[in-house]
Amino acid sequence: MNQAGRIQQWSQRFNLRLLILVLAIGLGVNVLGVGHLLVAFRWMLSPADLQLLVQLGGLFLLVLIPAAGIYSLVSEFAFWEGWLQGLPTPASLFEPAVARATTHDCFLVYLDGIHQLERDHPPRVSDFLALLEQRLPADTLLVRGLETYTVMPVALAEDAGSAWFWRRLFALQEHYPNSLVQLIAAVLVQANNVIKVGISSDRRYGPILNYELALKISLRLAEAGFRPDRGCRIALMGYSGGAEMAMGVADYLRRITRAPVSIISFCGVFSGNQVLHQLAGITMIVGSKDPVAAFGRFAYPGRSPLLPLSNWNQSLSAGRIERCEIAGMNHNGIHGPFSDAFRLRVIKAILAALQR
Template sequence: MIGQVLIIVVIGLVAAGLVAPGEALMWWRSGRLDERLIHWPSLEEAFGRPGEESGDPIPADLPAEQDHYLVYLSGIGISSPAELPVIEIPMVERLTDRIGDTRVIWQIYPYSAANTALTQGRRLSRLWQVLARWKFEKTRLRWMAFLINLRNSFQIFVSSDRRYGPVFNLAIAEQIAAALIRNGYRPEHRHPVTLLGWSGGAQIAAGTAWYLAALGMPVRVMSMAGIMSSDPGLDRACQIWHLRGDHDKVQSLGALFSAGRWPIFRGSSWNRARREGRLRVIRIGPLKHAGKRGYFSCEPILPDSRQPCETTADAIVGVLVEAGLARDNARPDNPD
């Protein structure tokens, strides 16, 4: 019985893996051959929606331009660009309030090349809708909502694969460029952009950095407990910060399974960035990847009398302030 279940699980995983690159490759095939590979979108394109859907109306006034843009790329629990996982919302709100001179952008679904929510406009969207609902319901089948995480984690593999990654990361980079334009970014001013990737989002941040840098913006990558490979995109990031908790074993998976992060491969993008001083690994305290004492949790209070989520926010803001990219609105000695 256990053997049969195991076989079914393996077949299911293989099938899921085989279809995983499909969305990115179909997105690429649908484009025109003579199109330029990456370009700043026009306002119409930036406010457009994927597929046949009509785009959002272009507002008369775009948000005011900021000196720095922080693009938050969510973890594998996300299922739509319009909605962050519940656990991540307070953190993003906290960062939005706290980081001065910066616009925080989060409306991106980093696991879909077409920026299509799992719950809309897909053949299996009804299934994903049910699974997304079960995440918050007390049902015996709640565990099946894990399939959303599984589906998204396969997209991390797609992003880090040398064959599919260039296509997938290009698609997400275009989405990020569109989101920046929607938020008042002026390409000619080349204000700095920091990609903050939480967990699997860090791999997407690393992958897209290649193309975003090609657009002329100074890109920085901040991995918050990121599970990431030694992506070539790191070569084009001005700075890379990898924030990690002392008790976080999940983020170590990236270092374990990505050969490019092993010290013996000195020429890899990760090791080169480290040698050049562009990459810093920052330990932020006794935090775990998820659950109690996780990066987003409010309990237990840590020995330094801060909440775990406060520690995380302090670390993110601290790094940005130290790099001269932003102000900390919560600091009493703030010059403004």
């Protein structure tokens, strides 16, 4: 093998390791949950149960997660080639018959984290968004209920190629009597979402996924009354992995809608690899005790200060990125941004970012 071939092979191995590492960190909280569950029910696990658990774990790591990743890439390619229908062309998005005029000047689009399973957000997230919506200015419309980790305007359970699998998985998660099986099913759904985050940050396959998701968001904006000729602005609000998806779609959304686009991330895990220099601004809301979001800076080399010419560091040097730290806040749970202890402080920071 020549030198160029060896370099390419090493690069592919490095990207694979990076994706696995991000996957492991993104599911770290769930892994801790498995550990606590095993400790609590240790006396109930026979050697046969442990053997079954190891087999399920091997199937999960070696078969199901790679299969989900391959299917994600294949489905995006199929849509790109025109084999799948569901999203309109950009030219037809904002025609009068599609988009109704609105009185709102700002559209705040919420992109959820990897815990999202369907259009409806978990109760704690729904309560947070309802509280935020009450405090938004009258000229700002909150666009919620977007499925961040599918490019088609349908739920995972309605996807043409994999609906049979996701419906069975959701049934296991909700109705199976064994709590360990329910947890494994939930982690598998989140693994699919983490894979989408990894693809979005990849320079080879990310542009396809990000463009398709930008089209999906544009369709929702058109349905909500957005019109390019009204001078409206768009703010993408991403939590956890949703921040990476916001970074990925922002520049495509700016071109499609011909409107200024800004990003507000809280507890965000993102690469900063995308085109950021033409955005209206980026606000990072971070918790001082959030190890998951802090790891993103080390997982993605482009955010390292050792690479001053990266997209992220150039935007940082130009003053387009603002950082707001909330003392004591963690990534999720009772000290997370959706908890009673911190959600009002997060909402206040979001409102301040919208004013800027």
